Amino acid sequence: MTACRETAAVLLAQLAEGEATSLELTEACLGRIAAHDESIGAFLHVAGDSARESAESIDRRRAAGEPLGPLAGLPVALKDVLVTSDQPTTCASRMLEGWNPPYDAHTVEQLRAADAVLIGKTNMDEFAMGSTTENSAVGPTRTPWRLDCVAGGSSGGSAAAVAAGFAPLALGSDTGGSIRQPASFCGVVGLKPTYGRVSRYGLVAYASSLDQVGPFARDVASAALLLQVLAGHDPRDGTCVDEPVPDYRQRLDQPLQHLRIGICPAHFAEGLDGEVRERIEGALDVYRGLGAEIREIELPNAKFAVACYYLVASSEASSNLARYDGIHYGHRVNDYEGLVEMYSNSRGAAFGSEVKRRIMLGTYALSAGYYDAYYLKAQKVRRLIAEDFSRAFESVDVIASPVAPTPAVPLGQLTDDPLEMYLADIYTISANLAGIPGISIPAGFSSDGRPIGLQLLGNAFAEEQLLRAAAMHERETQWHQAIPDLDGDARR
């Protein structure tokens, strides 16, 4: 069945027209997962039986002429950082191995209400800390384009699942680029919404002031479709903003008139891979051809972003992960003397290296005598970074840049040097610090066949404009239609 290559928007139309059933589509996805996920490693849990059941139920309701939700019958994969009442949730950590949460995340509720078929939970860097999905306690996720290269991270499993045709849609979370960068490494569309656009209720916390849930899809229209279901106010997340949600698809096909695209010369400086630069310049040419104006902008504090981010995120992580105490849920060792040693030994045994490193960095930055110099200083620099964007958006509508300095890297390349891995987040983390939305869209391939993404950043709550700008590029190019060759049926 060709279902595994179609976009969610096309599949939805086929389901509505009766050209396919949800059960057929779900079986096709499950079959493809069974055939290929051993080599890719996208899923931690495949919910075959419950997915078939909900698909059948939706098909029955459709046949009976009952009203259906906006994603009716579409399989959706969930990053394993979103709690689910009927599937395990592990955050790819030994700490939560075997945990079955007693409730659903808000975004999971939204998907159920939209009649999506929840097909499984995807691999990730442990507790969303990492950029390659190699920090998963279970094993890495590979980009379906090159099985010797990583899928990116931390939402590598969700990105790879969509790229491989395991599911037409997936959810990820983005704290410093964890949706956009794997989208780039896997050649799919990934969007990080404005902070507060989507509820974080039931999103296992990493860095609460930066975390945001967002969609993966094979094209911009399908990302818009999924965002529509996710966005909106939820009083259970005090930072979720009560702003009207526009219809993201209504004007998606209308090009933005007089689009002004900002580029920051520093983004094209030393350290950027030559082929990535070429593809980004190629994308800018596409926009020029559509009448857009490319303007240089300054983001003078961008050079502080990586340092600022790793202090803020690690500090928040050290606080958030204090909840894993071996008492309420999660791993508890059998070998300890007294309460404190029970905490320390349980946490020492069940957290992986990167999680420990960030807890250590954050605890240090928040500890007596260092708070002002590190955490408070980083918060002040965070404001400077946010103000840079406010100023920039006075003169441009979106800001274009690479997503990452390179295409997908070989497995093992970044695991030995934490700082080197942190520095590779340079293009994505500023958006989280400033709370603004960003999207990664396919912009071509390296000469050896690895996807390269273009990042567009927009002003707060300007997702509609961002999606329209992305759709302009997509209509002029065919990159998003390329399919990785998993079984000799490549379509490039």
Add this chain to the structure above:
Amino acid sequence: MSDSHSDQPSPARLTRDDVLRVARLARLSLTESEIEAFTGQLEQVLQYVGILDEADTRGIEPLAGGSERTDVLREDLPGESLTRSQALSGAPRHDESFFLVPPVLDTSAE
């Protein structure tokens, strides 16, 4: 090296004792090889974040959240919460009513 109460991060030097102190604060038992690895790696990261010293933040208010909207209030309404059995369902040790923990008070000296 300046003292630990300096306003500016010193060009950070991290000792084994620093790592052990922070691990104790974080309730994290580390293996010998982790202690060794983290000492170098964290020192490297702390040296890197020293770049923030170059940012002029005089008179700048810290930005703590992802947006400027703070103190959002809602009606204080009763609602459903987890049942006791749901709340206990993920606990490594529990009985029908409580989370079970090791003794909190040290009675061995008595």
